[in-house]
Amino acid sequence: MKQRIAHIALVVKDYDEAIDFYTRKLDFIILEDTKIDEKKRWVLVAPPGAEGCCLLLAKAANEEQAKSIGNQAGGRVFLFLFTDDFLRDYNKMIDRKINFVRPPQDFEYGMVAVFEDLYGNMWDLIEPKKRIKD
Numbered sequence: 001m002k003q004r005i006a007h008i009a010l011v012v013k014d015y016d017e018a019i020d021f022y023t024r025k026l027d028f029i030i031l032e033d034t035k036i037d038e039k040k041r042w043v044l045v046a047p048p049g050a051e052g053c054c055l056l057l058a059k060a061a062n063e064e065q066a067k068s069i070g071n072q073a074g075g076r077v078f079l080f081l082f083t084d085d086f087l088r089d090y091n092k093m094i095d096r097k098i099n100f101v102r103p104p105q106d107f108e109y110g111m112v113a114v115f116e117d118l119y120g121n122m123w124d125l126i127e128p129k130k131r132i133k134d
Helices: 015-025 086-095
Strands: 007-012 029-035 041-046 054-059 077-082 100-107 110-116 122-128
Touching: 007 015, 015 029, 015 041, 015 054, 086 100, 086 110, 086 122
Parallel strands: 007 054, 077 122
Antiparallel strands: 029 041, 041 054, 100 110, 110 122
16 A cells, blocks of 8 residues: 655635745745635645645634644644755745744754744754655
8 A cells, every 4th residue: 555645734814825925935836726615725835846745725714723823733843844955945034034933953864943934833944964765
């Protein structure tokens, strides 16, 4: 049997502001943006060159879902963005006013810094020292 995680749902306040952040601040690519009905869209975004898993931007449909916006991992780092050039991406993100909550650190497994997305979800920006198995 072969399985994989295809998408990770990221609860957002608004589709267009989330698309703007991910495409303009992080250079993600829109893979799909399909209208489902008057309130719901199927929006997939991914970093350039990504293979496999991508983000499904899911607009909160009610108050209970809205409570998760910005805190989908209970205050822990939620998502991990791998890069092939840490300093290039870190400096670009600083220039684009991305908020880093932990400065770059060199660990055994790679160079890492923690940043927040537009809603406050925490991400690791990581340049691995060696290839980590997919």
